[in-house]
Amino acid sequence: MTTHFVPDNLPSHLQHYIGGKFVDSLAGETFEVLDPVSNQTYATAAAGQTEDVDLAVAAARDAFVNGPWPKMKPRERSRVLHKIADIIESRDDELALLESFDSGLPIKQAKGQARRAAENFRFFADLVVAQHDTALKVPGSQLNYVNRKPIGVAALITPWNVPFMQESWKLAPAIATGNTVVMKPASYTPLSAALWPEIFEEAGLPEGVFNLVFGSGGVAGDYLVKHPDVPIVSFTGDSSTGATISTAAAPQFKSLSLELGGKSPAIVFADADVEAALDATVFGVFSLNGERCTAGSRVLVQREIYDDFVARFAERAKNIVVGLPSDPATEVGSLVHPNHFDKVMSYIEIGKSEGRLLAGGGRAEGFPTGNYVAPTVFADVAPDARIFQEEIFGPVVAITPFDTDEEALALANNTKYGLAAYVWTNDLKRAHNFAHAIESGMVWLNSNNVRDLRTPFGGVKASGLGREGGYRSIDFYTTQQSVQITLNDAHTPKFGVQSSRETGDA
Template sequence: MTTPTTPTTPTTPTDPTERHVPQGLPTHLQHFIDGELRDSVDGATFGVLDPVSNEDYATAAAGQAADVDAAVQAAQRAFDSGVWAEKPARARARVLNRIADLVEASDTRLAELETFDTGLPITQALGQAQRAAENFRFFADLIVAQTDDAYKVPGKQINYVNRKPVGVAGLITPWNTPFMLESWKLAPSIASGCSVVLKPAEFTPLSASLWVDIFTEAGLPKGVFNLVNGIGEEAGDALVKHLRTRLISFTGETTTGQLIFRNSATHLKGMSMELGGKSPAVVFADADLEAALDSTLFGVFSLNGERCTAGSRILVQRSIYDEFVERYAARAKNIVVGNPHDPRTEVGALVHPEHYERVLGYVEVGKTEGRLVAGGGRPENLPVGNYLAPTVFADVPSTARIFQEEIFGPVVAITPFEDEADAVRLANDVKYGLAGYVWTSDLTRGHRVAQSIEAGMVWLNSHNVRDLRSPFGGVKASGLGHEGGYRSLDFYSEQQAVHVTLGDVHTARFGAHDTH
């Protein structure tokens, strides 16, 4: 059963505790395998709740190994048939652009359902839906414009690269901004000619079900896209271990990524993993303080703090530290926490009570490690739902757990530094290396510090604004490999070197001489 994609206009709650329930909400979510909606082979299901009420609104089919096998087999048949993999790039691009058109046409409905399922503020969910459409349009353009190398040895040889889709790709996506992050993997894998099996996060299966109607209406052939719901330890594990999945693209938590890496090694699968982060935002005394405040507040509190690239460690030069902390705390206390469907809301409800309790646990630890200057608990006007006031700890030592460990919520640690060397040392003093942010008016120093930070991506005098052509990924415990632009197409493709002889080839004639 899929959700209608007819746009609706969300009502604006007047009561912050009001539960907004979208019209046409499904009560049961099924797998989509070989062009058909199906329940699990054994009939297993699990409950799906919304984070405002923490009440189940639907059940979802709980995928097991048999369901994953059916999906992978369907994807393999579609791939082997060549119905998609052998289509010219221009023909594939037309379908991708139709997908983008359908996403854009339904962005209001998509955002409403995403907000209901995840607790993200409606204004931010709308932006994610629009970004999802852009992902498909971007890769439609890229596969048409793509060129491959050729090498000429004059009079002797021409060598060229033949690019081919790898096969069946397993895509495992997280629960934060799920629809957009699903598009991040679906667009390049399908653009490359692969067939796919998507395993969305069990906390947020609703928006994944929308792909069924979108892909069907856009004309994607049967079996190219398959969807299996389920928990990671069952459906995700089966997808990783299946003999016919050639690639695994995973976004999620670092320890889960390590397990997937181990399980993929047995069959030497291609791996791309974007994992956790504990990204530093370094603010020097000569920075544009107003811009740095705006950016660092947005960088950790947007998307409810549930973002891998959140600048959740703010390192501030000692001479401006007290002023920064005072102003940052005042702004954090003024952030609007409320019903995710209210367009005035800036921080909504955390995705699930299990995650909410985990974040609250870190808040309690933080009270013993730093100085609490804002937040620290549930807002008084929101007695129900997974709400946490934006929480700010100052004077946090680098040994603290809230400095070292990913919290993935609206919680930030602020730490002073003395000079450039001290800033770089603190920035790199964690196991993660996904993103970094540097604020200074001295661009020479800005470049120097940016290049010294151990991170896959660094922004200078900006929050996370990314060009889709640029590499996305981390170092250390933050991931393996980079995607984005041609790097994504490289991951989902095999590059075969073909060598063509243009003249006589001198070859030693083994065994041609007379031995008698």
């Protein structure tokens, strides 16, 4: 095992960023930030309270009402977003090292996420210039068009898995469309979020457009969602928190986008390209340490190929390289936090009575400390098992056999979640019909999770509400005002005007 890498010049304390200035919490509250490899405190961060959120929202509101950003032409905003993308790309290695250190993500995968963050900004920089809206004409009578406007202060509440990229996913469309934002990142992984102020300042984003508040979801996040000057909320996280946010936002009729949990099925039919399916299903559940909402954590395999597929899957899992996040050879690193490690380990113990353990089953060998879980495979898992039904969010997979298309569909849909699904078959009709029948927001046919930024991202059932991505993000972060112009005299009934008539005695 190589020596644990600690980046140079790590900050010892992280501050909020409000109205263009770094500030501590007004009352001085802080929380500790842990390194997931050692579980030792490496920094403190300001812990936002209600009064800190008030300041951040006020700064964002002032920048929206009085600042230049919402009034700038799309091309002007686009130039700033392209500069942001350029800066992110120029700092790719630094960002990846910090992201890997803070989250436990293997460095190779962290580098990909940093590049994707830059691409998110570049994509929306181009989209806001190229976008067009509806104009409808009734010849000789009326012209109708859509006037698209930014909404106001957007609350962006982001998760701890691949945090920098996930933050860019929300920040890019929110500010590209002219809104101002208050972002509250996950308390487990605040380090990469602290890089945004410097990036935005260098790119020329006006003061107050971006505001950053650290703190807990129960205090800072909850108050931000309920704040009367915040009309729009985008949240990525677990389903129970999403339900709480939905309840809190409902009385004020806020616009909500909730990207929540998943227990996504990967269905492998006997006629599939088994080699490709094996590569994709192993990658799909163990990449990003298994800490991904779209992980194919339930693998459903047709009976004819089940035994061979399961044996080969387990052998692959046993050979996965578990190591330090900073080691380029590492395929699975350290889970993000000891609390999450305990949760995943508890599910593994539950799984030992619910399925046939074929690989892993506990702490990774050679790592007596830190949040290391051996890639774990359970086979013959019944559909009512907890490890089949509940989101574990770690390197743990449940494999279940099926016989018919109908049984496979019933198994695929048999959870409260509906985020993603993966279907492996060479039968074209089956592929499309099966995909259409799956209760999920996204389906990949004969592919792992390769996303086109133009497509909508989101789920159904307990996996969320609303869609972001491409034009759906533009729709979410803007209000669409319909304007009608009469080109000729409009026919208007004349109420209250009576025609003259003779009156007299009957």
